[in-house]
Amino acid sequence: AQTVTQSQPEMSVQEAETVTLSCTYDTSESDYYLFWYKQPPSRQMILVIRQEAYKQQNATENRFSVNFQKAAKSFSLKISDSQLGDAAMYFCAYRSEDGNKLVFGAGTILRVKS
Amino acid sequence: DAGVIQSPRHEVTEMGQEVTLRCKPISGHNSLFWYRQTMMRGLELLIYFNNNVPIDDSGMPEDRFSAKMPNASFSTLKIQPSEPRDSAVYFCASSTRYSPLHFGNGTRLTVT
Numbered sequence: 111a112q113t114v115t116q117s118q119p120e121m122s123v124q125e126a127e128t129v130t131l132s133c134t135y136d137t138s139e140s141d142y143y144l145f146w147y148k149q150p151p152s153r154q155m156i157l158v159i160r161q162e163a164y165k166q167q168n169a170t171e172n173r174f175s176v177n178f179q180k181a182a183k184s185f186s187l188k189i190s191d192s193q194l195g196d197a198a199m200y201f202c203a204y205r206s207e208d209g210n211k212l213v214f215g216a217g218t219i220l221r222v223k224s
Numbered sequence: 225d226a227g228v229i230q231s232p233r234h235e236v237t238e239m240g241q242e243v244t245l246r247c248k249p250i251s252g253h254n255s256l257f258w259y260r261q262t263m264m265r266g267l268e269l270l271i272y273f274n275n276n277v278p279i280d281d282s283g284m285p286e287d288r289f290s291a292k293m294p295n296a297s298f299s300t301l302k303i304q305p306s307e308p309r310d311s312a313v314y315f316c317a318s319s320t321r322y323s324p325l326h327f328g329n330g331t332r333l334t335v336t
Contacts, residue, residue: 153313154330157325208321212257
């Protein structure tokens with residue numbers, strides 16, 4: 111079974127600085143999808159960024175980018191120019207190629223200091 | 225597109241009562257997922273449906289939990305009888321095969 115590990119329970123970053131959240135996963139599949147979701151105190155689950163395993167190019171969405179290392183099974187999220195509104199719980203997630211299931215990591219709480 | 229709609233947003237009930245949570249997925253999405261979120265266990269997949277058919281319910285905690293999807297636009301998660309340890313936030317999410325999951329706003333259930 112696939113597993114997702116987020117080894118950082120909590121991270122802090124100064125406003126306008128850059129922070130990287132770590133995620134590793136375990137799978138025997140060659141094709142799959144990876145996601146980062148953000149959950150602010152409102153408890154909404156908001157999609158931040160997605161990466162298809164067959165794409166070598168790292169996904170980027172404005173201030174958010176990923177470092178996808180397929181061989182190492184690593185999928186980190188980099189947030190540049192951090193803003194107060196980025197403070198939230200961030201979840202890394204894995205979805206198999208057949209589309210069934212979405213496995214989440216335990217989450218990382220990100221605090222942004224002004 | 226109204227997104228995934230869950231109701232109620234909050235539910236407070238007494239132990240032993242029946243609880244029904246409702247979900248309307250995004251039109252055109254053929255997969256529907258029910259998750260439970262707690263501090264201790266994080267986000268747990270309870271059950272998911274493809275084309276209204278339950279595919280994997282191995283995450284359903286016990287027989288007190290049941291889920292149905294009578295048509296493509298509606299699903300329910302029922303707990304009968306409810307217990308205090310069922311207190312959690314329950315999320316419904318929908319997707320197509322290749323799209324990210326779109327989540328509802330969740331139902332916060334408190335069982336006293």
